[in-house]
Amino acid sequence: MTEKRHIFSILVDNKPGVLSGIVGLFSGRGYNIESLCVAETNEPDVSRITMVSIGDKPVIEQIKKQLYKLINVIKVNDLTETEYVQRELVLIKVTAKQDQRAEILRIVDIFRGKIVDVGFEHYTIEVTGPVEKLAAILKMLKPMGIKDVARTGNIALPRNQ
Amino acid sequence: MELTGAQILMKVLQEEGVDTIFGYPGGAVIDLYDELSRTTDINHILVRHEQGAVHAADGYARASGKTGVCLVTSGPGATNTVTGIASAYSDSIPIVVITGQVPSKLIGNDAFQEVDIVGITRPCTKHNYLVKDVKDLAYIIKEAFYIASSGRPGPVLIDIPKDLTVAKAKYEVPDKIELKSYNPTYKPNVKQLQKVVELIEKAKKPVIFAGGGIILSKASDQLTKLAKKMSIPVAGSLMGLGGFPGTDLLWLGMLGMHGTYRANMAVSEADLLIAVGVRFDDRVTGKLDEFAANATIVQIDIDPTSIHKNIPVSVPVVGDAKISLGILNELLEKQDFTDIDRQRKPWLDKIDHWKKSTPLAYDQSDIIKPQFVVEQLYSVTNGEAIITTEVGQNQMWAAQYYHLSKPNHWITSGGLGVMGFGLPAAIGAQVACPDKTVVDIAGDGSIQMNIQELATAVQYGLPVKIVILNNRFLGMVRQWQELFYDKRYSCTKMEHAPDFIKLAEAYGAVGFRTEKPSEVRDVLKKGLSIHRTVIMEFIVDREESVYPMVPAGAPITQMLLV
Numbered sequence: 095m096t097e098k099r100h101i102f103s104i105l106v107d108n109k110p111g112v113l114s115g116i117v118g119l120f121s122g123r124g125y126n127i128e129s130l131c132v133a134e135t136n137e138p139d140v141s142r143i144t145m146v147s148i149g150d151k152p153v154i155e156q157i158k159k160q161l162y163k164l165i166n167v168i169k170v171n172d173l174t175e176t177e178y179v180q181r182e183l184v185l186i187k188v189t190a191k192q193d194q195r196a197e198i199l200r201i202v203d204i205f206r207g208k209i210v211d212v213g214f215e216h217y218t219i220e221v222t223g224p225v226e227k228l229a230a231i232l233k234m235l236k237p238m239g240i241k242d243v244a245r246t247g248n249i250a251l252p253r254n255q
Numbered sequence: 256m257e258l259t260g261a262q263i264l265m266k267v268l269q270e271e272g273v274d275t276i277f278g279y280p281g282g283a284v285i286d287l288y289d290e291l292s293r294t295t296d297i298n299h300i301l302v303r304h305e306q307g308a309v310h311a312a313d314g315y316a317r318a319s320g321k322t323g324v325c326l327v328t329s330g331p332g333a334t335n336t337v338t339g340i341a342s343a344y345s346d347s348i349p350i351v352v353i354t355g356q357v358p359s360k361l362i363g364n365d366a367f368q369e370v371d372i373v374g375i376t377r378p379c380t381k382h383n384y385l386v387k388d389v390k391d392l393a394y395i396i397k398e399a400f401y402i403a404s405s406g407r408p409g410p411v412l413i414d415i416p417k418d419l420t421v422a423k424a425k426y427e428v429p430d431k432i433e434l435k436s437y438n439p440t441y442k443p444n445v446k447q448l449q450k451v452v453e454l455i456e457k458a459k460k461p462v463i464f465a466g467g468g469i470i471l472s473k474a475s476d477q478l479t480k481l482a483k484k485m486s487i488p489v490a491g492s493l494m495g496l497g498g499f500p501g502t503d504l505l506w507l508g509m510l511g512m513h514g515t516y517r518a519n520m521a522v523s524e525a526d527l528l529i530a531v532g533v534r535f536d537d538r539v540t541g542k543l544d545e546f547a548a549n550a551t552i553v554q555i556d557i558d559p560t561s562i563h564k565n566i567p568v569s570v571p572v573v574g575d576a577k578i579s580l581g582i583l584n585e586l587l588e589k590q591d592f593t594d595i596d597r598q599r600k601p602w603l604d605k606i607d608h609w610k611k612s613t614p615l616a617y618d619q620s621d622i623i624k625p626q627f628v629v630e631q632l633y634s635v636t637n638g639e640a641i642i643t644t645e646v647g648q649n650q651m652w653a654a655q656y657y658h659l660s661k662p663n664h665w666i667t668s669g670g671l672g673v674m675g676f677g678l679p680a681a682i683g684a685q686v687a688c689p690d691k692t693v694v695d696i697a698g699d700g701s702i703q704m705n706i707q708e709l710a711t712a713v714q715y716g717l718p719v720k721i722v723i724l725n726n727r728f729l730g731m732v733r734q735w736q737e738l739f740y741d742k743r744y745s746c747t748k749m750e751h752a753p754d755f756i757k758l759a760e761a762y763g764a765v766g767f768r769t770e771k772p773s774e775v776r777d778v779l780k781k782g783l784s785i786h787r788t789v790i791m792e793f794i795v796d797r798e799e800s801v802y803p804m805v806p807a808g809a810p811i812t813q814m815l816l817v
């Protein structure tokens with residue numbers, strides 16, 4: 095069966111140990127976690143976990159049911175089944191010698207990124223967007239020499255609810 | 256009025272109707288034990304090892320249908336409970352385990368007897384809590400009981416830091432627990448059940464496969480009614496034994512690796528399989544692609560994760576077994592099935608033929624056969640005893656030859672298969688049912704894993720009976736070595752064992768032993784007639800094996816027979 099990438103948006107009670115329960119579920123049952131993002135929602139006692147996982151249909155169905163089985167999980171949304179917006183933020187530290195600077199700035203501009211830190215030999219760039227866009231800018235910057243990358247992981251919300 | 260944490264705990268336990276706690280004291284719970292000494296209507300059974308406390312609570316829960324309760328100290332007391340908790344989790348048994356924890360301000364500092372028991376047990380509890388504020392204590396305990404016993408039951412652990420047992424709070428508990436994130440589905444979708452009715456109408460070779468869910472939801476009557484009305488034969492999982500009368504003509508016996516020939520054949524040939532309260536364990540299905548390959552599969556379960564997990568299902572029904580079968584019976588009530596017996600005859604004849612051609616069997620000899628002991632026990636107790644088991648061959652022979660007829664009379668560590676389960680579980684069952692005969696069917700290996708609980712049984716005057724089928728082998732492992740490893744009996748010979756009679760006596764119990772088939776019945780009669788803790792040891796044929804046997808991973812039609 096074909097494996098697909100799924101984005102789960104999971105609402106949980108904002109209590110200690112809840113995240114550990116979810117991560118433990120994934121490691122214990124051998125499910126994939128590609129990225130994971132957690133923060134409070136507008137209700138302080140509820141957190142949203144956005145989790146990207148890969149699996150075939152039966153595995154994804156089990157993931158959903160197993161998540162629901164955890165007592166502190168309130169709602170599980172498989173966003174891949176709906177229309178949704180997704181964003182990720184990346185910080186890229188790229189080698190920026192004098193003769194590369196103009197080209198880097200042009201690329202950053204095209205991707206509507208920002209330079210957030212400058213050194214004699216580097217720029218640190220901030221870019222947000224869906225995964226494909228981040229992949230594209232990383233590809234463009236690669237020849238310049240990427241020193242380090244930090245990504246937030248995906249967050250997402252359905253378009254209409 | 257303000258109460259201490261310890262008082263709050265006792266008060267909620269009383270409100271939950273708890274009459275017995277199985278436990279073991281220590282520093283972190285000393286204030287709880289102090290309060291317990293003033294709580295007259297809760298008995299405490301002092302076990303000899305915390306693992307025993309959890310298995311006893313498990314046995315108590317299964318025999319009584321109530322939630323079992325354990326109380327242990329922090330650190331080693333808590334870690335000793337893990338095997339028992341994992342077993343109860345596998346078998347969906349409602350227990351509440353209360354562990355002491357080091358004082359709040361020491362948590363995380365590697366304090367004396369500190370372990371993160373909430374972290375350790377997260378994957379093997381239905382839910383667990385570390386209490387952070389004495390104000391939350393009452394609510395959490397109440398919630399724990401609700402979660403343990405509702406939906407698909409399971410163990411819940413509450414870790415209480417020592418300082419909270421003496422801290423004070425106002426006693427406030429809600430009448431009813433409502434959780435926005437936990438709402439088990441009891442009522443099934445009737446449309447799905449309507450489909451089941453149609454499938455039953457059309458089926459020529461239907462089989463019901465009944466599991467532990469039947470026992471847990473107290474659905475035996477509904478199951479029996481359904482099977483009888485529609486003349487549908489019933490196979491059981493190991494956990495489902497006793498859910499349907501084991502003497503009924505429609506009973507097929509256990510399904511799976513050591514299932515009966517007729518159960519395995521019937522399920523493989525069935526055109527409709529109605530699975531209720533089962534999770535299609537690999538010991539049941541054998542090779543997945545060939546399991547019930549000719550059948551439309553209906554699965555009724557309260558836990559959605561059990562459905563479609565191992566086996567694709569055509570008609571999933573999420574709901575409580577008792578309610579679902581009740582509705583199914585009502586729907587069937589409206590149909591006319593006067594012709595059903597004639598319609599079923601060819602199928603039931605075929606099953607009867609399998610039963611007669613290939614029954615459960617063993618060869619008699621002048622050495623005691625373990626199966627013979629179980630058969631005799633069945634006869635001497637009129638099939639009415641509560642049977643607990645250890646794990647291995649003893650467990651399978653008990654399942655095959657003690658034809659259980661009532662629910663809550665079969666207490667075995669099914670999912671986890673814990674050696675050392677049977678004796679403490681028997682203690683728990685005997686506490687729950689003081690007037691019943693409770694027998695632990697044991698192997699010489701397993702019984703030594705929690706033998707210390709003999710002292711508990713004797714201390715509380717619990718007349719549990721222990722039948723040891725002594726083959727001086729770790730028999731089930733030896734059987735695999737015989738069949739699949741060219742008889743290389745690596746580390747399965749138990750050449751040295753204690754003298755079980757002297758051992759019984761040393762503990763203040765009674766012991767009997769025999770090597771002669773002719774004495775088996777008398778020893779059983781004598782042992783069972785004594786109102787004390789009794790060990791009956793039978794020196795059995797060393798290399799007897801459990802048959803039928805489906806090699807692991809093979810289709811269940813490929814049975815090795817005697």
Ligand SMILES: Cc1ncc(C[n+]2csc(CCOP(=O)(O)OP(=O)(O)O)c2C)c(N)n1
Nearest residue numbers: 647648649672674698699700701729730731
């Ligand atoms: C705690 C534990 N350790 C190991 C095993 C693996 N195991 C399964 S059956 C068995 C042999 C049991 O021997 P015995 O109790 O003498 O029973 P018999 O099979 O001979 O009836 C073993 C070692 C287990 N199930 N549980």
